[in-house]
Amino acid sequence: MATKKMMIICLSKSAHYSFFKFNNMRGNLFFTNSFLKTPFSFLASTIHSNSFSSSSNVDNFEQHPQSIYQKVANLDDALNLFDQMSQRRPLPSIVKFNQLLHSLTKMKHFSHSLHLFKQMCALGVPVTHYTMSIAIKCCCQLYRTNDAFALLGFCFRRSIVPDVFIFNALLDGLILEDRILEAEIFFKKLIKLKLCEPSVVTYSTMIKGLCKVCNNVIAIQLLRLMDEKGCKPSVVTYSTIIDSLCKDKMIDDAFKLFKEMVFQKGISPDVITYNSLIDGLCSLGRRDEASKMLQEMLDVGISPNVQTFSILVDAFCKDGEVEEAENVIDIMLERGIVPDIVTYNTLIDGYCLRGEMTKAKTIFDSMVFRGLVPDVVTYNSLLNGYCKSLKIDEAMDLFNEITRKGLKHDVVTYNTMAQGLFQVGRCADARKIFDEMHGKGLMPDQLTYGIILEGLCNNHQIEEALSLFHLMGDSKLNTDIVVYTILIDGASKCGKLNIARLLFQDLTKMSLNPDVRIYNVMISGLCREGFIMDAKQLFLKMEKSGPPDQVTYNVLLQGYLRNKHFDDVEMLLHDMDGRGYFLDVSTMSLLIDSIAAGSVDTTMFKLIRKTKTVPAKCGSSDWY
Protein backbone atom coordinates (compact mmCIF):
# COMPACT_ATOMS: atom_id res chain seq x y z
CA MET A 1 0.00 0.00 0.00
CA ALA A 2 2.71 2.38 1.03
CA THR A 3 4.55 1.72 -2.22
CA LYS A 4 1.48 2.52 -4.29
CA LYS A 5 1.03 5.73 -2.39
CA MET A 6 4.63 6.58 -3.07
CA MET A 7 4.15 5.98 -6.77
CA ILE A 8 1.15 8.27 -6.85
CA ILE A 9 3.09 11.13 -5.38
CA CYS A 10 5.89 10.73 -7.88
CA LEU A 11 4.22 12.99 -10.44
CA SER A 12 6.32 14.69 -13.02
CA LYS A 13 6.94 18.41 -12.83
CA SER A 14 9.87 20.54 -13.84
CA ALA A 15 12.38 21.45 -11.19
CA HIS A 16 13.28 24.97 -10.17
CA TYR A 17 16.85 25.91 -9.55
CA SER A 18 18.07 28.52 -7.19
CA PHE A 19 19.98 31.46 -8.58
CA PHE A 20 23.35 30.25 -7.43
CA LYS A 21 23.04 26.64 -8.41
CA PHE A 22 23.89 26.70 -12.03
CA ASN A 23 27.61 26.25 -11.92
CA ASN A 24 29.06 22.92 -12.86
CA MET A 25 32.09 22.86 -10.63
CA ARG A 26 31.88 20.45 -7.77
CA GLY A 27 34.98 21.47 -5.85
CA ASN A 28 35.81 24.64 -3.96
CA LEU A 29 37.27 27.55 -5.82
CA PHE A 30 40.49 29.11 -4.74
CA PHE A 31 40.85 32.75 -3.85
CA THR A 32 43.60 35.04 -5.01
CA ASN A 33 46.10 36.09 -2.38
CA SER A 34 46.77 39.66 -3.43
CA PHE A 35 46.31 42.19 -0.65
CA LEU A 36 43.53 44.64 -1.29
CA LYS A 37 42.08 47.58 0.50
CA THR A 38 38.38 47.50 -0.25
CA PRO A 39 35.78 46.92 2.46
CA PHE A 40 35.55 43.28 1.44
CA SER A 41 39.23 42.86 0.76
CA PHE A 42 39.44 39.86 3.04
CA LEU A 43 37.90 37.92 0.21
CA ALA A 44 40.90 38.51 -1.93
CA SER A 45 43.42 37.96 0.81
CA THR A 46 42.08 34.56 1.74
CA ILE A 47 43.92 31.68 0.27
CA HIS A 48 42.98 28.06 0.12
CA SER A 49 43.75 26.42 3.40
CA ASN A 50 43.89 22.80 4.36
CA SER A 51 42.60 23.41 7.86
CA PHE A 52 39.43 21.54 8.52
CA SER A 53 37.50 20.59 11.58
CA SER A 54 36.28 17.04 11.32
CA SER A 55 32.65 16.29 11.83
CA SER A 56 32.32 13.22 13.93
CA ASN A 57 29.04 11.54 13.25
CA VAL A 58 28.33 9.01 15.92
CA ASP A 59 24.85 8.36 14.54
CA ASN A 60 26.29 6.55 11.54
CA PHE A 61 28.15 4.13 13.69
CA GLU A 62 27.91 0.52 12.67
CA GLN A 63 29.36 -1.78 15.19
CA HIS A 64 31.96 -4.10 13.84
CA PRO A 65 30.55 -7.60 14.32
CA GLN A 66 33.87 -9.41 14.32
CA SER A 67 35.40 -7.19 16.95
CA ILE A 68 36.23 -8.93 20.16
CA TYR A 69 35.51 -5.61 21.81
CA GLN A 70 31.82 -5.56 21.11
CA LYS A 71 31.19 -3.59 24.27
CA VAL A 72 32.90 -0.64 22.58
CA ALA A 73 29.78 1.05 21.34
CA ASN A 74 30.81 4.63 21.83
CA LEU A 75 33.75 6.94 22.17
CA ASP A 76 33.88 6.92 25.98
CA ASP A 77 33.90 3.11 26.14
CA ALA A 78 36.72 3.00 23.63
CA LEU A 79 38.80 5.56 25.50
CA ASN A 80 38.24 3.79 28.82
CA LEU A 81 39.17 0.45 27.32
CA PHE A 82 42.32 1.96 25.88
CA ASP A 83 43.30 3.24 29.33
CA GLN A 84 42.75 -0.18 30.87
CA MET A 85 44.71 -1.87 28.10
CA SER A 86 47.64 0.49 28.31
CA GLN A 87 47.98 -0.11 32.07
CA ARG A 88 47.99 -3.90 31.77
CA ARG A 89 51.37 -5.66 31.91
CA PRO A 90 52.34 -7.30 29.75
CA LEU A 91 50.62 -5.08 27.21
CA PRO A 92 47.79 -6.77 25.29
CA SER A 93 48.52 -7.96 21.78
CA ILE A 94 48.85 -5.37 19.02
CA VAL A 95 45.84 -6.98 17.33
CA LYS A 96 43.64 -5.89 20.22
CA PHE A 97 44.93 -2.34 19.94
CA ASN A 98 44.36 -2.47 16.20
CA GLN A 99 40.80 -3.64 16.67
CA LEU A 100 40.15 -0.81 19.06
CA LEU A 101 41.59 1.74 16.64
CA HIS A 102 39.56 0.16 13.87
CA SER A 103 36.28 0.48 15.73
CA LEU A 104 37.03 4.12 16.54
CA THR A 105 37.74 4.76 12.88
CA LYS A 106 34.48 3.05 11.91
CA MET A 107 32.75 5.48 14.27
CA LYS A 108 34.50 8.27 12.36
CA HIS A 109 36.36 9.40 15.48
CA PHE A 110 39.44 9.97 13.36
CA SER A 111 41.18 12.47 15.60
CA HIS A 112 40.69 10.31 18.70
CA SER A 113 41.93 7.30 16.82
CA LEU A 114 45.01 9.23 15.77
CA HIS A 115 45.54 10.39 19.32
CA LEU A 116 45.49 6.79 20.58
CA PHE A 117 47.91 5.83 17.83
CA LYS A 118 50.36 8.44 19.13
CA GLN A 119 49.92 7.12 22.67
CA MET A 120 50.58 3.59 21.43
CA CYS A 121 53.83 4.76 19.88
CA ALA A 122 54.78 6.48 23.15
CA LEU A 123 54.00 3.29 25.07
CA GLY A 124 56.26 1.35 22.76
CA VAL A 125 53.51 -0.90 21.36
CA PRO A 126 55.06 -2.57 18.30
CA VAL A 127 52.82 -1.12 15.59
CA THR A 128 52.16 -3.20 12.48
CA HIS A 129 51.34 -2.31 8.89
CA TYR A 130 47.69 -2.61 9.88
CA THR A 131 48.10 0.01 12.61
CA MET A 132 49.84 2.24 10.10
CA SER A 133 47.08 1.89 7.54
CA ILE A 134 44.54 3.01 10.16
CA ALA A 135 46.68 5.99 11.22
CA ILE A 136 47.21 7.02 7.61
CA LYS A 137 43.52 6.61 6.85
CA CYS A 138 42.66 8.85 9.83
CA CYS A 139 45.04 11.59 8.72
CA CYS A 140 43.58 11.49 5.22
CA GLN A 141 39.99 11.64 6.44
CA LEU A 142 40.94 14.66 8.58
CA TYR A 143 42.15 16.45 5.45
CA ARG A 144 45.72 16.03 6.65
CA THR A 145 47.05 14.06 3.71
CA ASN A 146 50.46 15.71 3.96
CA ASP A 147 50.76 14.31 7.49
CA ALA A 148 49.67 10.94 6.13
CA PHE A 149 52.54 11.03 3.62
CA ALA A 150 54.86 11.90 6.51
CA LEU A 151 53.65 8.73 8.25
CA LEU A 152 54.84 6.83 5.20
CA GLY A 153 58.36 7.82 6.26
CA PHE A 154 57.54 6.44 9.71
CA CYS A 155 56.64 3.15 8.00
CA PHE A 156 59.94 2.96 6.17
CA ARG A 157 61.89 3.60 9.38
CA ARG A 158 60.13 0.62 10.94
CA SER A 159 60.60 -1.56 7.85
CA ILE A 160 56.84 -1.61 7.26
CA VAL A 161 56.28 -1.93 3.54
CA PRO A 162 53.20 0.08 2.58
CA ASP A 163 50.58 -2.05 0.89
CA VAL A 164 47.70 -1.35 -1.45
CA PHE A 165 45.41 -0.41 1.48
CA ILE A 166 47.77 2.34 2.56
CA PHE A 167 48.14 3.62 -1.00
CA ASN A 168 44.38 3.60 -1.43
CA ALA A 169 43.96 5.68 1.72
CA LEU A 170 46.54 8.21 0.51
CA LEU A 171 44.96 8.42 -2.93
CA ASP A 172 41.57 8.98 -1.32
CA GLY A 173 43.04 11.69 0.91
CA LEU A 174 44.38 13.66 -2.04
CA ILE A 175 41.00 13.38 -3.74
CA LEU A 176 39.18 14.44 -0.59
CA GLU A 177 41.28 17.61 -0.58
CA ASP A 178 40.50 18.23 -4.26
CA ARG A 179 44.13 17.59 -5.16
CA ILE A 180 43.08 15.61 -8.21
CA LEU A 181 46.15 16.37 -10.32
CA GLU A 182 48.46 15.18 -7.54
CA ALA A 183 46.23 12.13 -7.10
CA GLU A 184 46.61 11.34 -10.79
CA ILE A 185 50.40 11.68 -10.62
CA PHE A 186 50.48 9.51 -7.49
CA PHE A 187 48.24 6.90 -9.12
CA LYS A 188 50.40 6.75 -12.25
CA LYS A 189 53.53 6.49 -10.11
CA LEU A 190 52.08 3.54 -8.20
CA ILE A 191 51.61 1.66 -11.46
CA LYS A 192 54.81 2.76 -13.22
CA LEU A 193 57.09 2.03 -10.27
CA LYS A 194 55.12 -1.13 -9.47
CA LEU A 195 54.77 0.01 -5.85
CA CYS A 196 51.70 -2.14 -5.57
CA GLU A 197 49.21 -3.96 -7.72
CA PRO A 198 46.27 -1.53 -7.97
CA SER A 199 43.07 -3.11 -6.71
CA VAL A 200 39.51 -2.44 -7.75
CA VAL A 201 39.40 0.09 -4.89
CA THR A 202 42.47 1.92 -6.23
CA TYR A 203 40.86 2.25 -9.65
CA SER A 204 37.47 3.15 -8.19
CA THR A 205 39.03 5.82 -5.99
CA MET A 206 40.90 7.35 -8.94
CA ILE A 207 37.69 7.24 -10.97
CA LYS A 208 35.90 9.06 -8.14
CA GLY A 209 38.58 11.78 -8.31
CA LEU A 210 38.19 12.18 -12.05
CA CYS A 211 34.42 12.38 -11.65
CA LYS A 212 34.84 15.03 -8.98
CA VAL A 213 36.35 17.37 -11.57
CA CYS A 214 33.65 16.39 -14.08
CA ASN A 215 36.12 14.36 -16.13
CA ASN A 216 33.64 11.61 -16.96
CA VAL A 217 35.31 10.78 -20.27
CA ILE A 218 38.67 9.96 -18.68
CA ALA A 219 36.83 8.16 -15.87
CA ILE A 220 35.21 5.87 -18.43
CA GLN A 221 38.58 5.38 -20.16
CA LEU A 222 40.02 4.26 -16.83
CA LEU A 223 37.09 1.90 -16.39
CA ARG A 224 37.96 0.31 -19.76
CA LEU A 225 41.66 0.20 -18.87
CA MET A 226 41.15 -1.60 -15.57
CA ASP A 227 38.99 -4.15 -17.33
CA GLU A 228 41.72 -4.71 -19.94
CA LYS A 229 44.27 -5.16 -17.18
CA GLY A 230 42.15 -7.87 -15.66
CA CYS A 231 40.85 -5.88 -12.72
CA LYS A 232 37.10 -6.40 -12.71
CA PRO A 233 35.09 -3.24 -12.05
CA SER A 234 32.54 -3.57 -9.28
CA VAL A 235 29.11 -2.11 -8.64
CA VAL A 236 30.93 0.71 -6.81
CA THR A 237 33.11 1.51 -9.83
CA TYR A 238 30.11 1.69 -12.14
CA SER A 239 27.93 3.53 -9.63
CA THR A 240 30.59 6.21 -9.15
CA ILE A 241 30.53 7.07 -12.84
CA ILE A 242 26.76 6.66 -13.13
CA ASP A 243 26.30 9.11 -10.27
CA SER A 244 28.70 11.60 -11.84
CA LEU A 245 26.90 11.42 -15.20
CA CYS A 246 23.59 11.94 -13.40
CA LYS A 247 24.96 15.00 -11.60
CA ASP A 248 26.12 16.40 -14.94
CA LYS A 249 22.61 15.84 -16.30
CA MET A 250 23.93 13.26 -18.80
CA ILE A 251 21.20 10.86 -17.83
CA ASP A 252 21.19 8.95 -21.13
CA ASP A 253 24.88 8.15 -20.78
CA ALA A 254 24.22 7.13 -17.19
CA PHE A 255 21.57 4.66 -18.32
CA LYS A 256 23.84 3.35 -21.08
CA LEU A 257 26.45 2.53 -18.46
CA PHE A 258 23.80 1.13 -16.14
CA LYS A 259 22.63 -1.28 -18.84
CA GLU A 260 26.20 -2.25 -19.70
CA MET A 261 26.83 -3.03 -16.03
CA VAL A 262 23.71 -5.16 -15.65
CA PHE A 263 23.41 -6.92 -19.00
CA GLN A 264 26.98 -7.18 -20.27
CA LYS A 265 28.88 -7.46 -17.03
CA GLY A 266 26.23 -9.20 -14.98
CA ILE A 267 26.82 -6.85 -12.06
CA SER A 268 23.71 -6.31 -9.94
CA PRO A 269 22.90 -2.71 -9.12
CA ASP A 270 22.32 -1.91 -5.47
CA VAL A 271 20.32 0.69 -3.60
CA ILE A 272 23.01 3.35 -4.14
CA THR A 273 23.02 2.82 -7.92
CA TYR A 274 19.24 3.25 -7.97
CA ASN A 275 19.42 6.26 -5.65
CA SER A 276 21.81 8.01 -8.04
CA LEU A 277 19.58 7.35 -11.03
CA ILE A 278 16.42 8.38 -9.18
CA ASP A 279 18.10 11.58 -8.02
CA GLY A 280 19.39 12.24 -11.55
CA LEU A 281 15.93 11.84 -13.04
CA CYS A 282 14.31 13.97 -10.34
CA SER A 283 16.80 16.78 -10.83
CA LEU A 284 15.84 16.88 -14.51
CA GLY A 285 12.19 17.08 -13.56
CA ARG A 286 11.57 13.58 -14.94
CA ARG A 287 9.72 12.36 -11.90
CA ASP A 288 7.54 9.83 -13.73
CA GLU A 289 10.66 8.01 -14.90
CA ALA A 290 12.11 8.29 -11.41
CA SER A 291 8.97 6.66 -10.16
CA LYS A 292 9.45 3.83 -12.68
CA MET A 293 12.99 3.30 -11.43
CA LEU A 294 11.68 3.15 -7.90
CA GLN A 295 9.24 0.46 -8.99
CA GLU A 296 11.97 -1.44 -10.85
CA MET A 297 14.12 -1.30 -7.74
CA LEU A 298 11.31 -2.75 -5.63
CA ASP A 299 10.63 -5.41 -8.31
CA VAL A 300 14.20 -6.68 -8.18
CA GLY A 301 13.93 -6.90 -4.43
CA ILE A 302 15.97 -3.89 -3.38
CA SER A 303 14.39 -1.95 -0.54
CA PRO A 304 14.60 1.82 -0.61
CA ASN A 305 16.63 3.23 2.27
CA VAL A 306 16.63 6.52 4.15
CA GLN A 307 18.61 8.14 1.34
CA THR A 308 16.07 7.04 -1.29
CA PHE A 309 13.30 8.73 0.65
CA SER A 310 15.49 11.73 1.31
CA ILE A 311 16.00 12.11 -2.44
CA LEU A 312 12.22 12.04 -2.94
CA VAL A 313 11.66 14.59 -0.17
CA ASP A 314 14.25 16.78 -1.83
CA ALA A 315 12.66 16.40 -5.26
CA PHE A 316 9.21 17.39 -3.98
CA CYS A 317 10.61 20.33 -2.04
CA LYS A 318 12.53 21.61 -5.06
CA ASP A 319 9.29 21.53 -7.03
CA GLY A 320 7.58 23.47 -4.27
CA GLU A 321 5.38 20.50 -3.36
CA VAL A 322 6.30 20.54 0.28
CA GLU A 323 3.07 18.87 1.42
CA GLU A 324 3.88 15.88 -0.81
CA ALA A 325 7.36 15.84 0.70
CA GLU A 326 5.78 15.68 4.12
CA ASN A 327 3.72 12.67 2.94
CA VAL A 328 6.94 10.89 2.01
CA ILE A 329 8.01 11.12 5.65
CA ASP A 330 4.70 9.53 6.71
CA ILE A 331 5.29 6.71 4.22
CA MET A 332 8.78 6.21 5.62
CA LEU A 333 7.37 5.90 9.11
CA GLU A 334 4.73 3.44 7.85
CA ARG A 335 7.49 1.32 6.35
CA GLY A 336 9.44 1.44 9.58
CA ILE A 337 12.23 3.55 8.15
CA VAL A 338 13.26 6.22 10.60
CA PRO A 339 13.82 9.57 8.88
CA ASP A 340 17.26 10.93 9.63
CA ILE A 341 18.38 14.49 10.15
CA VAL A 342 19.04 14.99 6.42
CA THR A 343 15.45 14.08 5.56
CA TYR A 344 14.03 16.42 8.19
CA ASN A 345 16.41 19.20 7.24
CA THR A 346 15.36 18.91 3.61
CA LEU A 347 11.69 19.20 4.52
CA ILE A 348 12.29 22.09 6.92
CA ASP A 349 14.24 23.82 4.17
CA GLY A 350 11.34 23.28 1.78
CA TYR A 351 8.96 25.12 4.08
CA CYS A 352 11.53 27.82 4.81
CA LEU A 353 12.04 28.49 1.10
CA ARG A 354 8.30 29.13 0.84
CA GLY A 355 8.52 31.40 3.86
CA GLU A 356 6.11 29.15 5.77
CA MET A 357 7.91 29.52 9.04
CA THR A 358 5.10 28.25 11.28
CA LYS A 359 5.03 24.99 9.35
CA ALA A 360 8.82 24.81 9.36
CA LYS A 361 8.82 25.21 13.14
CA THR A 362 6.22 22.40 13.47
CA ILE A 363 8.45 20.02 11.53
CA PHE A 364 11.39 21.21 13.58
CA ASP A 365 9.49 20.34 16.77
CA SER A 366 8.51 16.88 15.53
CA MET A 367 12.12 16.23 14.60
CA VAL A 368 13.23 17.17 18.11
CA PHE A 369 10.37 15.05 19.50
CA ARG A 370 11.81 12.06 17.64
CA GLY A 371 15.08 12.58 19.44
CA LEU A 372 17.02 14.11 16.58
CA VAL A 373 19.31 16.98 17.49
CA PRO A 374 19.07 19.93 15.09
CA ASP A 375 22.42 20.82 13.56
CA VAL A 376 23.78 23.94 11.93
CA VAL A 377 22.15 22.93 8.62
CA THR A 378 18.72 22.92 10.30
CA TYR A 379 19.31 26.36 11.76
CA ASN A 380 20.70 27.67 8.47
CA SER A 381 17.42 26.76 6.76
CA LEU A 382 15.37 28.54 9.41
CA LEU A 383 17.70 31.52 9.16
CA ASN A 384 17.23 31.55 5.41
CA GLY A 385 13.46 31.39 5.87
CA TYR A 386 13.43 34.42 8.15
CA CYS A 387 15.77 36.33 5.84
CA LYS A 388 13.71 35.52 2.76
CA SER A 389 10.56 36.73 4.55
CA LEU A 390 12.54 39.86 5.50
CA LYS A 391 12.03 39.09 9.20
CA ILE A 392 15.53 40.29 9.91
CA ASP A 393 15.12 40.66 13.68
CA GLU A 394 13.94 37.06 14.03
CA ALA A 395 16.85 36.05 11.80
CA MET A 396 19.32 37.92 14.01
CA ASP A 397 17.86 36.28 17.14
CA LEU A 398 18.25 32.86 15.54
CA PHE A 399 21.79 33.73 14.43
CA ASN A 400 22.66 34.34 18.08
CA GLU A 401 20.72 31.29 19.25
CA ILE A 402 22.90 29.00 17.12
CA THR A 403 25.96 29.74 19.25
CA ARG A 404 23.93 29.56 22.46
CA LYS A 405 23.00 25.99 21.48
CA GLY A 406 26.68 25.20 21.37
CA LEU A 407 26.78 25.03 17.57
CA LYS A 408 29.21 26.93 15.41
CA HIS A 409 28.25 29.28 12.59
CA ASP A 410 29.53 28.00 9.29
CA VAL A 411 30.05 29.74 5.96
CA VAL A 412 26.42 29.05 5.03
CA THR A 413 25.22 30.76 8.23
CA TYR A 414 27.31 33.84 7.51
CA ASN A 415 26.35 33.94 3.83
CA THR A 416 22.65 33.64 4.67
CA MET A 417 22.73 36.26 7.43
CA ALA A 418 24.71 38.71 5.31
CA GLN A 419 22.43 38.20 2.33
CA GLY A 420 19.43 38.92 4.56
CA LEU A 421 21.03 42.11 5.85
CA PHE A 422 21.87 43.27 2.33
CA GLN A 423 18.26 42.65 1.32
CA VAL A 424 17.00 45.10 3.92
CA GLY A 425 19.69 47.59 2.96
CA ARG A 426 21.88 47.07 6.03
CA CYS A 427 25.15 46.94 4.10
CA ALA A 428 27.33 47.96 7.04
CA ASP A 429 25.88 45.16 9.20
CA ALA A 430 26.38 42.68 6.35
CA ARG A 431 29.99 43.71 6.26
CA LYS A 432 30.30 43.17 10.01
CA ILE A 433 28.99 39.63 9.51
CA PHE A 434 31.66 38.90 6.93
CA ASP A 435 34.32 40.50 9.12
CA GLU A 436 33.27 38.19 11.94
CA MET A 437 33.46 35.23 9.57
CA HIS A 438 36.92 36.28 8.46
CA GLY A 439 37.95 36.75 12.09
CA LYS A 440 36.92 33.19 12.84
CA GLY A 441 39.20 31.99 10.07
CA LEU A 442 36.38 30.63 7.92
CA MET A 443 37.00 30.32 4.20
CA PRO A 444 34.59 32.31 2.07
CA ASP A 445 33.03 30.10 -0.59
CA GLN A 446 31.77 30.74 -4.11
CA LEU A 447 28.50 32.14 -2.83
CA THR A 448 30.16 34.67 -0.51
CA TYR A 449 31.59 36.60 -3.43
CA GLY A 450 28.31 36.52 -5.32
CA ILE A 451 26.34 37.66 -2.26
CA ILE A 452 28.68 40.61 -1.69
CA LEU A 453 28.58 41.69 -5.34
CA GLU A 454 24.81 41.32 -5.56
CA GLY A 455 24.31 43.02 -2.19
CA LEU A 456 26.41 45.99 -3.24
CA CYS A 457 24.70 46.26 -6.64
CA ASN A 458 21.21 46.10 -5.17
CA ASN A 459 22.13 48.84 -2.72
CA HIS A 460 23.37 51.13 -5.50
CA GLN A 461 27.02 50.62 -4.66
CA ILE A 462 27.99 49.47 -8.12
CA GLU A 463 31.37 51.24 -8.01
CA GLU A 464 32.22 49.33 -4.87
CA ALA A 465 31.19 46.05 -6.54
CA LEU A 466 33.18 46.83 -9.67
CA SER A 467 36.32 47.75 -7.77
CA LEU A 468 36.13 44.50 -5.85
CA PHE A 469 35.61 42.68 -9.15
CA HIS A 470 38.63 44.35 -10.72
CA LEU A 471 40.80 43.79 -7.70
CA MET A 472 39.99 40.09 -7.80
CA GLY A 473 41.83 40.13 -11.13
CA ASP A 474 42.29 36.75 -12.74
CA SER A 475 40.98 34.88 -9.72
CA LYS A 476 39.08 31.75 -10.55
CA LEU A 477 36.06 33.45 -9.01
CA ASN A 478 36.01 35.94 -11.82
CA THR A 479 35.69 33.19 -14.37
CA ASP A 480 32.26 32.31 -13.06
CA ILE A 481 29.42 33.36 -15.31
CA VAL A 482 27.24 34.05 -12.24
CA VAL A 483 29.58 36.91 -11.28
CA TYR A 484 29.16 38.48 -14.72
CA THR A 485 25.40 38.03 -14.55
CA ILE A 486 25.22 39.86 -11.22
CA LEU A 487 27.47 42.70 -12.39
CA ILE A 488 25.79 43.18 -15.78
CA ASP A 489 22.41 43.28 -14.08
CA GLY A 490 23.72 45.57 -11.34
CA ALA A 491 25.47 47.95 -13.74
CA SER A 492 22.47 48.27 -16.04
CA LYS A 493 20.07 48.80 -13.13
CA CYS A 494 22.38 51.55 -11.85
CA GLY A 495 22.24 53.24 -15.26
CA LYS A 496 25.72 52.18 -16.31
CA LEU A 497 24.77 50.36 -19.47
CA ASN A 498 28.13 50.93 -21.12
CA ILE A 499 29.83 49.03 -18.33
CA ALA A 500 27.28 46.26 -18.71
CA ARG A 501 28.00 46.08 -22.44
CA LEU A 502 31.76 45.93 -21.82
CA LEU A 503 31.30 43.16 -19.28
CA PHE A 504 29.16 41.25 -21.77
CA GLN A 505 31.88 41.59 -24.40
CA ASP A 506 34.43 40.32 -21.86
CA LEU A 507 32.66 36.97 -21.74
CA THR A 508 34.24 35.96 -25.03
CA LYS A 509 37.69 37.04 -23.82
CA MET A 510 37.19 34.92 -20.73
CA SER A 511 36.01 31.99 -22.91
CA LEU A 512 32.73 31.96 -21.00
CA ASN A 513 29.72 30.82 -22.97
CA PRO A 514 26.79 33.15 -22.32
CA ASP A 515 23.78 31.27 -21.02
CA VAL A 516 20.12 32.17 -21.29
CA ARG A 517 20.15 34.01 -17.95
CA ILE A 518 22.96 36.35 -18.89
CA TYR A 519 21.33 37.05 -22.28
CA ASN A 520 18.09 37.89 -20.46
CA VAL A 521 19.88 40.26 -18.11
CA MET A 522 21.63 42.00 -21.01
CA ILE A 523 18.46 42.23 -23.11
CA SER A 524 16.61 43.59 -20.10
CA GLY A 525 19.33 46.23 -19.58
CA LEU A 526 19.22 47.29 -23.25
CA CYS A 527 15.43 47.54 -23.19
CA ARG A 528 15.51 49.61 -20.00
CA GLU A 529 17.61 52.24 -21.73
CA GLY A 530 15.59 52.08 -24.93
CA PHE A 531 18.15 50.31 -27.12
CA ILE A 532 15.46 48.19 -28.71
CA MET A 533 17.33 47.33 -31.90
CA ASP A 534 20.36 46.17 -29.93
CA ALA A 535 18.07 44.08 -27.73
CA LYS A 536 16.45 42.53 -30.79
CA GLN A 537 19.84 41.81 -32.34
CA LEU A 538 20.96 40.04 -29.16
CA PHE A 539 17.70 38.10 -29.08
CA LEU A 540 18.31 36.88 -32.63
CA LYS A 541 21.92 36.07 -31.81
CA MET A 542 20.96 33.91 -28.85
CA GLU A 543 18.66 31.84 -31.05
CA LYS A 544 21.81 30.38 -32.61
CA SER A 545 23.46 29.36 -29.35
CA GLY A 546 20.45 28.30 -27.32
CA PRO A 547 16.71 28.93 -27.32
CA PRO A 548 15.35 31.95 -25.47
CA ASP A 549 13.14 31.03 -22.54
CA GLN A 550 9.86 32.42 -21.24
CA VAL A 551 11.71 35.17 -19.37
CA THR A 552 13.50 36.32 -22.56
CA TYR A 553 10.18 36.76 -24.36
CA ASN A 554 8.58 38.61 -21.45
CA VAL A 555 11.56 40.92 -21.08
CA LEU A 556 11.74 41.70 -24.80
CA LEU A 557 7.99 42.11 -25.14
CA GLN A 558 7.93 44.57 -22.26
CA GLY A 559 10.82 46.41 -23.90
CA TYR A 560 8.93 46.65 -27.22
CA LEU A 561 5.74 47.85 -25.53
CA ARG A 562 7.38 50.39 -23.22
CA ASN A 563 9.42 51.82 -26.08
CA LYS A 564 6.46 51.86 -28.48
CA HIS A 565 8.15 49.47 -30.85
CA PHE A 566 4.98 47.69 -31.94
CA ASP A 567 6.11 46.14 -35.25
CA ASP A 568 7.50 42.95 -33.78
CA VAL A 569 4.92 42.43 -31.02
CA GLU A 570 2.71 40.16 -33.08
CA MET A 571 5.59 37.97 -34.21
CA LEU A 572 6.81 37.64 -30.64
CA LEU A 573 3.35 36.68 -29.38
CA HIS A 574 2.98 34.04 -32.10
CA ASP A 575 6.40 32.68 -31.22
CA MET A 576 5.47 32.47 -27.54
CA ASP A 577 2.25 30.71 -28.39
CA GLY A 578 4.16 28.22 -30.53
CA ARG A 579 6.63 27.49 -27.76
CA GLY A 580 3.95 27.24 -25.10
CA TYR A 581 5.36 30.16 -23.13
CA PHE A 582 3.22 32.27 -20.79
CA LEU A 583 2.95 36.00 -20.35
CA ASP A 584 3.65 37.26 -16.88
CA VAL A 585 1.11 39.58 -15.28
CA SER A 586 3.07 42.78 -15.82
CA THR A 587 3.65 42.02 -19.52
CA MET A 588 -0.02 41.18 -19.83
CA SER A 589 -1.13 44.45 -18.28
CA LEU A 590 1.23 46.42 -20.51
CA LEU A 591 -0.14 44.62 -23.55
CA ILE A 592 -3.75 45.28 -22.57
CA ASP A 593 -2.91 48.98 -22.10
CA SER A 594 -1.34 49.09 -25.55
CA ILE A 595 -4.35 47.43 -27.16
CA ALA A 596 -6.69 49.80 -25.30
CA ALA A 597 -4.64 52.75 -26.55
CA GLY A 598 -5.00 51.42 -30.11
CA SER A 599 -1.26 50.88 -30.54
CA VAL A 600 -1.57 47.13 -30.88
CA ASP A 601 -4.18 45.43 -33.02
CA THR A 602 -7.22 44.06 -31.18
CA THR A 603 -6.72 40.71 -32.94
CA MET A 604 -3.93 40.20 -30.39
CA PHE A 605 -6.64 39.54 -27.85
CA LYS A 606 -7.10 36.13 -29.45
CA LEU A 607 -3.51 35.27 -28.68
CA ILE A 608 -3.78 36.59 -25.16
CA ARG A 609 -6.83 34.47 -24.49
CA LYS A 610 -4.86 31.42 -25.55
CA THR A 611 -2.01 32.38 -23.28
CA LYS A 612 -2.15 31.71 -19.58
CA THR A 613 -0.49 34.20 -17.26
CA VAL A 614 2.13 33.49 -14.66
CA PRO A 615 2.86 35.63 -11.60
CA ALA A 616 5.33 38.41 -12.33
CA LYS A 617 7.84 37.10 -9.85
CA CYS A 618 8.11 33.91 -11.89
CA GLY A 619 8.57 35.57 -15.20
CA SER A 620 9.76 39.13 -14.97
CA SER A 621 13.29 40.44 -15.11
CA ASP A 622 13.21 40.66 -11.30
CA TRP A 623 14.10 37.01 -11.44
CA TYR A 624 17.62 38.08 -11.98
Place this chain on the structure above:
DNA sequence: GTAGGGTTAG
Protein backbone atom coordinates in the same frame (compact mmCIF):
# COMPACT_ATOMS: atom_id res chain seq x y z
C1' DG B 1 43.33 -13.13 14.41
C1' DT B 2 42.00 -7.39 12.09
C1' DA B 3 40.70 -3.77 6.53
C1' DG B 4 39.56 -0.31 1.79
C1' DG B 5 35.96 2.59 -2.65
C1' DG B 6 30.14 4.86 -4.65
C1' DT B 7 24.14 7.93 -3.08
C1' DT B 8 20.78 12.44 0.06
C1' DA B 9 20.92 18.82 2.64
C1' DG B 10 22.14 26.14 1.06
